[in-house]
Amino acid sequence: MSGRLIHFNKTRIAPTPSGFLHLGNVLSFTLTTALARLHRAKVLLRIDDIDQTRADEKYIQDIFDTLNFLEIPWDEGPHNAGEFKDSYSQMHRLPLYREVIEQLKDSGLVFACTCSRKQLEKAPCTCFDREIPLDTKEAAWRLHTYKARELSIRSYNDQTVTAVLPADMQNFVIRKKDAFPAYQLTSVIDDLHYGVDLIIRGQDLWSSTLAQHELALALGKSEFQDITFYHHPLLTDELNQKLSKSAGATSVLYLRQSGKTPAQIYTMIANMLGLNMIINNWEQLAEIVLTFYKNNPAPAINGAGLHK
Numbered sequence: 001m002s003g004r005l006i007h008f009n010k011t012r013i014a015p016t017p018s019g020f021l022h023l024g025n026v027l028s029f030t031l032t033t034a035l036a037r038l039h040r041a042k043v044l045l046r047i048d049d050i051d052q053t054r055a056d057e058k059y060i061q062d063i064f065d066t067l068n069f070l071e072i073p074w075d076e077g078p079h080n081a082g083e084f085k086d087s088y089s090q091m092h093r094l095p096l097y098r099e100v101i102e103q104l105k106d107s108g109l110v111f112a113c114t115c116s117r118k119q120l121e122k123a124p125c126t127c128f129d130r131e132i133p134l135d136t137k138e139a140a141w142r143l144h145t146y147k148a149r150e151l152s153i154r155s156y157n158d159q160t161v162t163a164v165l166p167a168d169m170q171n172f173v174i175r176k177k178d179a180f181p182a183y184q185l186t187s188v189i190d191d192l193h194y195g196v197d198l199i200i201r202g203q204d205l206w207s208s209t210l211a212q213h214e215l216a217l218a219l220g221k222s223e224f225q226d227i228t229f230y231h232h233p234l235l236t237d238e239l240n241q242k243l244s245k246s247a248g249a250t251s252v253l254y255l256r257q258s259g260k261t262p263a264q265i266y267t268m269i270a271n272m273l274g275l276n277m278i279i280n281n282w283e284q285l286a287e288i289v290l291t292f293y294k295n296n297p298a299p300a301i302n303g304a305g306l307h308k
Contacts (some may be wrong), residue, residue, distance in 0.1 A: 007040045007041070008036070010042045010044055011199065012032070013029050013032055017060045020254075021063060027235055028201065029282075030282040031290065035286075036198070044077050045063075047060060048183065049090050050181070057081065061081050064078075065256075067253070071262060076251040084153065086135045091165070097181035100189060101185065109144050110141045110144065110175075111128045112127060112132040112140070112142075122207075138177045138178075140173045142172065143171060144217060148164060151214060156229065156230035164210075165207075165211060166210065192223065197227050199228070202233075203234060205231070213225065250266065268287045275292065
């Protein structure tokens with residue numbers, strides 16, 4: 001950031017326990033922690049387990065195993081899986097989520113949707129015009145969004161980026177067919193609940209950032225616009241595809257079980273970014289990557305990795 005160094009209150013590491021963490025997650029965690037230290041912010045570990053059908057206990061344990069093995073620190077949140085389940089699971093915040101869902105309902109800003117994934121792959125949702133009753137069994141609730149509304153995002157470079165919600169995020173789901181709140185809603189409420197004012201995430205979540213600003217406006221929570229966002233490029237594989245959670249060759253679990261040291265894992269990440277050097281720890285990786293970003297203009301918000 002230009003000029004005087006700004007102090008932030010809090011940022012967060014927010015993995016979803018739907019698979020084993022991979023090298024791309026590690027890059028994001030290291031950048032988050034480094035920027036927190038730079039700006040004297042605390043790091044919250046927030047595990048997004050609202051999708052109980054995918055939040056497997058072994059993936060929750062993997063988050064703690066990975067952070068501890070790679071010696072990536074955090075300041076707030078659970079320190080083990082048991083503490084997470086007892087005090088920090090999103091299930092404890094269900095009343096908060098349901099309260100804002102009811103607020104949106106009472107404001108007339110949601111509509112029911114019975115479309116299946118296969119239907120949505122073939123054609124856009126038309127449920128708004130069908131006026132399906134909200135109490136319809138196994139109907140999702142979608143937020144009625146504004147196609148041309150400009151959204152203002154506070155960027156890390158001291159600029160405000162304006163954009164409109166992309167077509168694929170119009171009328172996004174805020175309550176799923178199982179009546180549980182959806183990711184966009186829980187993320188907004190959690191960030192406000194914990195007082196997060198700096199969010200570091202991959203460029204693939206740019207559309208989510210826009211959706212969350214749209215949702216915050218609908219809820220009248222203008223304070224969400226005060227959050228600063230930093231979108232970093234992604235790690236990609238040899239086919240230029242972003243990494244996915246799996247037990248494959250880019251998962252930290254696989255690498256750890258194969259005998260790789262933290263230094264070797266950090267070096268792998270640097271090499272995947274086109275930075276041919278040996279890295280010893282997360283601080284060194286973050287410093288080198290952030291310096292590269294500073295000295296080389298960042299790619300477009302939806303761009304790919306550094307090696308492009």
